[in-house]
Amino acid sequence: MEALVVRGPMFHSRGDEEAFFWWMRRIRAVQRVSSRGHDLHIQLRPGAISADERREFRSIFHRYGMDTSGLDGL
Secondary structure (H helix, E strand, O other): OOEEEEEOOOOOOHHHHHHHHHHHHHOOOEEEEEEEOOEEEEEEOOOOOOHHHHHHHHHHHHHOOOOOHHHOOO
């Protein structure tokens, strides 16, 4: 199982954090996502990631001001 470890976003409220994790878990390629300190650990499901899933990752990373360079290898 492939894992993506990235610097997590800064949340402005509890609802903001809940919305982020809800959106992240909606991406079919995501098996599990957890926060460890300042980092996010995103466990990916086996198999290829679709163009739509890549677009969702880029959208959420952009929306929350996260570095998208870690997505280049997906």
